[in-house]
Amino acid sequence: MAHDFLKTLGITGAQEGAYNGQWLRTTSGETLDVHTPIDGSVIGQVKLASVADYERVVVEAVEAFRAWRVVPAPQRGEVIRCLGEEFRRHKGELGALIALEMGKIRAEGEGEVQEAIDICDFAVGLSRQLYGNTMHSERPGHRMYEQYHPLGVVGIISAFNFPMAVWAWNAALAAVCGDTMIWKPSLKAPLCAIAMQKIVDKVFNEAGHPGVMSMVIGTDAAVGETMIRDKRLPLISATGSCRMGRHVGTVVAQRLGRSLLELGGNNAIIVEESADLELAMRAIVFGAVGTAGQRCTSTRRVMAHRSIALELRDRVAAAYRTVVIGDPLADGTLMGPLIDEDAIGSYHAAIEKAVEQGGEIVTGGKALTEQKGFYVEPTIIWSEQRLPISHHETFAPILYMTPFDAFEDAIADQNDADQGLSSAVFTNNLRRAEAFLGHAGSDCGIANVNIGTSGAEIGGAFGGEKDTGGGRESGSDAWKAYMRRQTCTINHSTSLPLAQGISFG
DSSP states (O other): OOOHHHHHTTOOSEEESEESSSBOOOSSOOEEEEEOTTTSOEEEEEEOOOHHHHHHHHHHHHHHHHHHTTSOHHHHHHHHHHHHHHHHHTHHHHHHHHHHHHOOOHHHHHHHHHHHHHHHHHHHHHTTOOOOOEEOOSSTTEEEEEEEEEOOEEEEEOOSSSTTHHHHHHHHHHHHTTOEEEEEOOTTSHHHHHHHHHHHHHHHHHTTOTTSEEEEOOOIIIIIHHHHTOTTOSEEEEESOHHHHHHHHHHHHHTTOEEEEEOOOOEEEEEOTTSOHHHHHHHHHHHHHGGGGOSTTOEEEEEEETTTHHHHHHHHHHHHTTOOBSOTTSTTOOBOOOSSHHHHHHHHHHHHHHHHTTOEEEEOOOBOTTSSSOOBOOEEEEOSSOOGGGGSOOSSSEEEEEEESOHHHHHHHHHOSSEESEEEEEOSOHHHHHHHHSTTSOOSSEEEESSOSSOOOTTSEEOOEETTOSOOEESTTGGGGGEEEEEEEEEOSSSOOOGGGOOOO
């Protein structure tokens, strides 16, 4: 499968899997074949890094931090501005690479690159707004304030489903905060990471700051475990499964480090009887079908009021039957493949379990075996009562739909999930909307009204509660995770009063 954009991005031949201001000749001897889910063919090779390669990278990252942390934050922001401009120049090629390597349709791939561009723009402004607070001291002649300092070397572990954007959320903010970083991308999408790193290489080397953003591509055993146990990395930002997050959080906590975890989601949409059904249908279809259901924010459950549930179900099913499934690089395709054969196995297992538990397949339910690649039909499963299988997140386009009678019961059902990432309600009833957003409403980190669960903007902090990990990335004050807070008190008087009115001596 020949694609000219790979050459444009500098991806030809076997790629080295370690970078620390320059591409390193890796020492493990292992080579990874990279397959496209479009047809299963090999599209590249990556030389995997060893523990020794990781050590070379982290030593350079620590050294680069000493220099980068004293660069004024607005100057750091200027480098990130240049990085964002370079991403803009290559948006089409990068979006196509996402489609080729992990299967998103081209429009979604380019949308992901736009997220990387947007967070760079956000970070440029942030570089002049790393604010602390001032506080009134109880002691006369004293001034108190707090300030934020760069934290150190940040470890970034990313997943296959957002092979560029999630790294950028972390990297752009960490960089303007004065940190350096080491990126361990998913072995299911390493070419996307290499393409991004080549652009980083150009921008940071031209700016005279090599080694600020580094990368190590290796196995979990060799690189992942070494990274999360490394005390030189005060923060590990990890995106992946809840199982992975529990392990990362435990290991990092044992060394008293910080972890920023973005884990799974089992996201629901409540459709209340006053809702605009056309609006709700469109949001449900994109949320459940987009990225073939492989987003952490994908819509997996819909609870609809009994008075409109069957009509909504039929509308969504009719829309599903018009979804064009196929090559994500082709014009008109709305849903590409799952990432690999294992994902198809999980898809089949979940559907079989749902049917065993009394679910009815409304549409879909089969893999598309007449073509190469890992394609399946988007599937709707209807049941009068919630199925036990719907308590489990399946990374596939499977949507469970159930009716409800009382709005309070629908909220309770929505919250009855181990994860707490994204949630939505469709309603034209102001009181219902406010109840959903209130203290007794959605328990998720993201709560939307008349918007679906998928497609967050970078201006708001992204993340969720419970088994989703509690982390926050991207906008708002998420930058504070990448810095250390310091409280300062200055005595400009000629006496030494003690706090709390203590008299000593």
